Amino acid sequence: MAPRETTMDNATTVGHVAHGHAHDEPHEELGFWRKYIFSLDHKVIGIQYAITGLLFLLFGFCLMMLMRYQLAYPGSPIPLIGGLFSPDKAPGGIMLPEFYNQLGAMHGTIMVFLGVVPLAVGGFGNFVMPLQIGAPDMAFPKLNMLSYWVYFMGGMTMLSSFFVPAGAANSGWTSYPPLSDIATMGQTIWLFGMVFLITSSLLGSVNFIVTIVQLRAKGLSFMRMPFFVWAQLVTAFLLLLAFPPLEAAGVLQLMDRLAGTSFFLPSGLVISGRPLEVAGGGNPLLWQHLFWFLAHPEVYVLVLPAMGIVSEVIANNTRKPLWGYRALVYSVIFLGFMSFVVWAHHMFMTGMGTAMSAFFQTTTMIISIPSVVILTALLLSLWGASIRFTTPMLFALAFLPMFGIGGLTGLPLGLAPPDIHLHDTYYVIAHFHYVVAPGTIFALFAGIYYWFPKATGRKMNDLLGQIHFWGSFICINSVFLPMFIQGLGGMNRRLYDGGMIYTHNAGLLKWNVMIAFAAWGLGLFQIPFIINFFASIKWGTVVDRNPWEATTLEWSAPSPPGHGNFLTEPIVYRGPYEYSVPGAAADFTPQFEPEKA
Amino acid sequence: MLHYLGLPAAASSHAGDIDQMTVLVHWLMLVLFVGWGAFFLFVLVRFRRGANPKASYAGAKGKIAKSTEIAVAIVEVGLLLFYAIPAWATRVTEFPAENEATVVRIVGEQFAWNVHYAGADRQFGRTDIKLVSPDNPLGLDRTDPTAKDDITDINTMHVPVNRPVLVHLSSKDVIHSFGLYEMRVKQDAIPGLQIPVWFIPTVTTDEMRRNLGQPNFEYEITCSQLCGLGHFRMRGVVTVQTADDFQKWLDEQARDLAAAR
Amino acid sequence: MHSDPAAIKKSIRTYLMIGAALFVGTVITVLANQVHLAVPLAITVALIIAAIKGSMVAGVFMHLSHEKRWIYGSLLLTVAFFIVLITIPLLSTLDHIGTPIAVPAAAHAPAGH
Amino acid sequence: MNIPYTVEERPDTGLANGKLGIWLFLASEVMLFGALFSTYIILRIGAVEWPHGELSVRLGMINTFVLIGSSVTMVMAWASLKLHDFAKHRLYLLATFVLSGIFLVNKYFEYADHLARGEGPSHSTFLAIYFTLTGLHGLHIIGGMVVMAYFLGPGARMWKKYPEQFTNRIEYTGLYWHFVDLVWIFLFPVLYLL
Numbered sequence A: 001m002a003p004r005e006t007t008m009d010n011a012t013t014v015g016h017v018a019h020g021h022a023h024d025e026p027h028e029e030l031g032f033w034r035k036y037i038f039s040l041d042h043k044v045i046g047i048q049y050a051i052t053g054l055l056f057l058l059f060g061f062c063l064m065m066l067m068r069y070q071l072a073y074p075g076s077p078i079p080l081i082g083g084l085f086s087p088d089k090a091p092g093g094i095m096l097p098e099f100y101n102q103l104g105a106m107h108g109t110i111m112v113f114l115g116v117v118p119l120a121v122g123g124f125g126n127f128v129m130p131l132q133i134g135a136p137d138m139a140f141p142k143l144n145m146l147s148y149w150v151y152f153m154g155g156m157t158m159l160s161s162f163f164v165p166a167g168a169a170n171s172g173w174t175s176y177p178p179l180s181d182i183a184t185m186g187q188t189i190w191l192f193g194m195v196f197l198i199t200s201s202l203l204g205s206v207n208f209i210v211t212i213v214q215l216r217a218k219g220l221s222f223m224r225m226p227f228f229v230w231a232q233l234v235t236a237f238l239l240l241l242a243f244p245p246l247e248a249a250g251v252l253q254l255m256d257r258l259a260g261t262s263f264f265l266p267s268g269l270v271i272s273g274r275p276l277e278v279a280g281g282g283n284p285l286l287w288q289h290l291f292w293f294l295a296h297p298e299v300y301v302l303v304l305p306a307m308g309i310v311s312e313v314i315a316n317n318t319r320k321p322l323w324g325y326r327a328l329v330y331s332v333i334f335l336g337f338m339s340f341v342v343w344a345h346h347m348f349m350t351g352m353g354t355a356m357s358a359f360f361q362t363t364t365m366i367i368s369i370p371s372v373v374i375l376t377a378l379l380l381s382l383w384g385a386s387i388r389f390t391t392p393m394l395f396a397l398a399f400l401p402m403f404g405i406g407g408l409t410g411l412p413l414g415l416a417p418p419d420i421h422l423h424d425t426y427y428v429i430a431h432f433h434y435v436v437a438p439g440t441i442f443a444l445f446a447g448i449y450y451w452f453p454k455a456t457g458r459k460m461n462d463l464l465g466q467i468h469f470w471g472s473f474i475c476i477n478s479v480f481l482p483m484f485i486q487g488l489g490g491m492n493r494r495l496y497d498g499g500m501i502y503t504h505n506a507g508l509l510k511w512n513v514m515i516a517f518a519a520w521g522l523g524l525f526q527i528p529f530i531i532n533f534f535a536s537i538k539w540g541t542v543v544d545r546n547p548w549e550a551t552t553l554e555w556s557a558p559s560p561p562g563h564g565n566f567l568t569e570p571i572v573y574r575g576p577y578e579y580s581v582p583g584a585a586a587d588f589t590p591q592f593e594p595e596k597a
Numbered sequence B: 001m002l003h004y005l006g007l008p009a010a011a012s013s014h015a016g017d018i019d020q021m022t023v024l025v026h027w028l029m030l031v032l033f034v035g036w037g038a039f040f041l042f043v044l045v046r047f048r049r050g051a052n053p054k055a056s057y058a059g060a061k062g063k064i065a066k067s068t069e070i071a072v073a074i075v076e077v078g079l080l081l082f083y084a085i086p087a088w089a090t091r092v093t094e095f096p097a098e099n100e101a102t103v104v105r106i107v108g109e110q111f112a113w114n115v116h117y118a119g120a121d122r123q124f125g126r127t128d129i130k131l132v133s134p135d136n137p138l139g140l141d142r143t144d145p146t147a148k149d150d151i152t153d154i155n156t157m158h159v160p161v162n163r164p165v166l167v168h169l170s171s172k173d174v175i176h177s178f179g180l181y182e183m184r185v186k187q188d189a190i191p192g193l194q195i196p197v198w199f200i201p202t203v204t205t206d207e208m209r210r211n212l213g214q215p216n217f218e219y220e221i222t223c224s225q226l227c228g229l230g231h232f233r234m235r236g237v238v239t240v241q242t243a244d245d246f247q248k249w250l251d252e253q254a255r256d257l258a259a260a261r
Numbered sequence C: 001m002h003s004d005p006a007a008i009k010k011s012i013r014t015y016l017m018i019g020a021a022l023f024v025g026t027v028i029t030v031l032a033n034q035v036h037l038a039v040p041l042a043i044t045v046a047l048i049i050a051a052i053k054g055s056m057v058a059g060v061f062m063h064l065s066h067e068k069r070w071i072y073g074s075l076l077l078t079v080a081f082f083i084v085l086i087t088i089p090l091l092s093t094l095d096h097i098g099t100p101i102a103v104p105a106a107a108h109a110p111a112g113h
Numbered sequence D: 001m002n003i004p005y006t007v008e009e010r011p012d013t014g015l016a017n018g019k020l021g022i023w024l025f026l027a028s029e030v031m032l033f034g035a036l037f038s039t040y041i042i043l044r045i046g047a048v049e050w051p052h053g054e055l056s057v058r059l060g061m062i063n064t065f066v067l068i069g070s071s072v073t074m075v076m077a078w079a080s081l082k083l084h085d086f087a088k089h090r091l092y093l094l095a096t097f098v099l100s101g102i103f104l105v106n107k108y109f110e111y112a113d114h115l116a117r118g119e120g121p122s123h124s125t126f127l128a129i130y131f132t133l134t135g136l137h138g139l140h141i142i143g144g145m146v147v148m149a150y151f152l153g154p155g156a157r158m159w160k161k162y163p164e165q166f167t168n169r170i171e172y173t174g175l176y177w178h179f180v181d182l183v184w185i186f187l188f189p190v191l192y193l194l
């Protein structure tokens, strides 16, 4: 694959350089493994992250397409592939509740920790960020490689859990004890997998922060950084400070499961009629606090890089500066800070007193303001633009209203009394999928179409891109809009039978069928993308350095950038989005273009 | 708006407040979304490359942004101070007194709701996990004098209409969640804790059947927290009755107990 | 930071002094614990001494007494969230409408689920 | 091509990459132990009764002395590099290594003693916390020893070729080691005394 050829030749020298004693080292020719697998080049590692992440996204999606069949036709054998499952999962092709819960928990885990974050941070962050700040590579290339491989091991651990006795983790991605403490072996594997993933994220975030702070090119002051870099910086801090508590919680749960402690087990439990033989004295809510202390910031980890990508694409395709760059920067910093003090809005129903609920409702309302500011800024950026409806732009534009829906529906959830009705219903599912699926996933698609030329030197096909966009847009809305109706009607989430036994759900079941077909349609419309993705690597139209006529630094490097990224040391002369500058010859004035006296 | 949200019919005294709040928030959301959406669509058309070949460096002017943001903030503050926080306070502080409420102990387990009434003496009998057995899921100690008249049941709960119901909620094993959609009640049942829940049912099951024209309608207890492979079928029924019907039911139960001994 | 031999020699002296101070601090903590104070007081005393010792290690051994803006910034952020992490879960546990169910602690058996 | 500021400091931040890196890593460690201390507080508040004098204060105190000592020798190991006295450096580093070894041996006796009396982690909330916290801390000690072993062995070669960079690495190792010491300074009173 084109970029690898060029990027990997002297990959390892980067590593040595990182440790300072490469000046006099001869360029040894590298074998396949060092070149393509254990590369130290941030671009290769970024691509490895991206592809692995995409494959996991696809896998997580496939799990969900299975679940949607069960929800649409409860208790009827899964057609075609139903026979492939072992009897302890789907005897005669009929999905068991155990298996449904495994699929649910693993869908959530995989999508969040193995799909979106690795693609958005590990993939785009690794590939684009150093280029955008004019750095030759990440600050610690060996660490960078390590974090990819630790992530990879975490992923494999998670996948392997499907094959252990009684299958994968089945207590939801939230893994609330006591259920998870007494759950089957898959939960232990899940915890080990999480420890891997958390370690990887921690290594990665240290690397990101140091790179952004230390390796910015000459003239690239913070207020000249592309918004995408800001988003990555804040994201890195969220990962760095929010993940360790979950690592601690994971260790505690492992102790409960393996060493027989009872950190999360109160005294006097009776499991299926028999008293549980443990010391007791634990506190189940403790896990929820430690989990959500990570998991709320985590949801902003899912969306901030997406916002960064969208800003880049919008600025480029409106041919004008972003509206209110400073407001964007301050908002994203504030957002990151606030995201550490809202977590218990996931716990209103655990019996919170007035004071604490007032606190968390207030912080939750406060945190919605910076999001409004960011969305407003992006929307106003369109005013006075000259919009090019390129494929990346379509996905980026779609992000705005989709995130709008997802975000706005967060407000009723953030107010405890309405949450009494909406908590744990499909309304919540619809809320966050609007932010993560038609929101983040669309933004990631935008990023792929936008930076693909930089990574491969070739452009992706536009027609296939448009088919992919319109198909996905229609299907994904048909999947998630009806869930608001179901949620308001009082249909609970995580129901194996799609809510059939409840009479108050009778009128809502019809939607399950429609959602299922929409989801499968969504799957079909990913095929043009997958074809486009791989075909364009070989046959896409060849492009030069700056096919989009963009202004940020990555476009001053060759496409694909060689080892060390830049042919001459990049110098920054101006802000990131100098488009349509009055009096300028072209409608874009790149950061790296010297002022002509 | 309320109608369009398609919430289940309300049947408790506080449901109105909560629904009103839900409605208000959704108005806010709708206004914002339609406002921005309209602007969004207009801009897409007005400033497409064809219509506006030369982009403007200066871009949007004026205070629209700031004012909308401030407006949103103000509305949210209003919702918090005048609706959300007070409404929540009534839920978690103003519990009815034991003597003027129907007091029920509800203990969740995988995958059923155990219902426990104190009986005539208004005192819950002693329970002990060592006594738990298939025919005594609560581990109720019948030798305890206060337990003699205790009424227990599984997955069915009877309450009189228009009288406060005070539920002492707990769980034997994992976390469940006690959800009563028509009552706008939801509360996690957490092992190791006994959590009070209260509401005043205002419509009997029979009335509701007539109102909805659904002869087999029931108020359903839904488990709203993943609690294992039987989570989806952890369903209970609440029968809201007139005071007399409820009294009749109590007497029946007492008679059965006597007969059993 | 200090790199000329003279300065190093001087700081070495401080290191040794701090080391001694830490030993003393430890002894004091243990002694303070021997004279049985009221529990809350004992806790505060012990933690105050620990905090002093901690800041000695951080300030001198880890050279935090004179560091760069970015390190101070990051640590400040960390301390802020550390405090949140300690206090908020505690406050939430205290401001909870549930009451713990008193149970005679179950048999102390090595657990196996 | 060369990654800047691996050795020299970036003028505007005044930092070398590794320095910022290690501090950020320590920041995450603070949050890790923060969560565990939070756990300790919440479980203790909710506990019916809390055991006293279950641990041997004597052993704990000895270990505190050992760790403090190792912190001193560690910082000396770095200082002697600054004075270009490599021999002294090795001596101090070795001392640090030995002291951490002693710490672990001590811990081993403590653990063995508890387990012998059938007081494993599953015995009580207190012991669960004790084993988890000291266990994690012990892992950090072992990690530190591995790094030291590396710089006593193959890592030391670097001194000849790139002295400043080697000095930096010892400094970063030291920062980590002092942090491990710092954690213990809090663990000791919290677990052994209160």
Ligand code: HEA
Residues within 6 Å of the ligand: A174, A299, A300, A302, A303, A345, A346, A364, A365, A367, A368, A369, A371, A372, A375, A376, A379, A400, A401, A403, A404, A405, A406, A407, A408, A410, A411, A413, A414, A415, A419, A422, A423, A424, A428, A431, A432, A435, A436, A440, B032, B033, B034, B036, B037, B040
């Ligand atoms: C990327 C992920 C993401 C994001 C960004 C958000 C954003 C928000 N979330 Fe969400 N949330 C999740 C992911 C996310 N959430 C997940 C995964 C869960 C469920 C976890 C589980 O239980 O499994 C969840 C659950 C969840 C709950 C718990 C619900 C429950 O379990 O009962 C709550 C409650 O307060 C909440 C609130 C919010 C709020 C107030 C925001 C705010 O930040 C939103 C602010 C944004 C806006 C206000 C939009 C502003 C935009 C406009 C006004 C412009 C509109 C534009 C056009 C029309 C063009 N979320």
Ligand code: HEA
Residues within 6 Å of the ligand: A051, A054, A055, A057, A058, A061, A064, A068, A104, A105, A107, A108, A109, A111, A112, A116, A171, A172, A173, A174, A302, A429, A433, A436, A437, A438, A441, A476, A479, A493, A494, A495, A519, A522, A526, A529, A530, A533
């Ligand atoms: C980032 C997070 C994320 C994402 C993106 C998604 C995406 C989707 N989710 Fe999921 N979901 C969760 C996080 C996520 N989900 C979580 C946390 C839960 C809660 C779990 C729990 O209850 O514990 C959940 C639960 C959940 C449920 C509720 C199940 C239940 O409660 O019983 C449902 C139901 O329909 C659902 C559906 C979907 C669908 C249809 C998508 C679709 O949008 C999928 C879209 C995916 C794609 C479009 C694939 C794109 C990738 C490719 C095309 C690959 C290309 C490959 C190469 C080029 C190599 N999800």
Ligand code: CUA
Residues within 6 Å of the ligand: B108, B109, B111, B175, B176, B177, B223, B224, B225, B226, B227, B228, B230, B231, B232, B234
């Ligand atoms: Cu009980 Cu879900």
Ligand SMILES: [Cu+2]
Residues within 6 Å of the ligand: A295, A296, A299, A342, A343, A345, A346
């Ligand atoms: Cu949240």
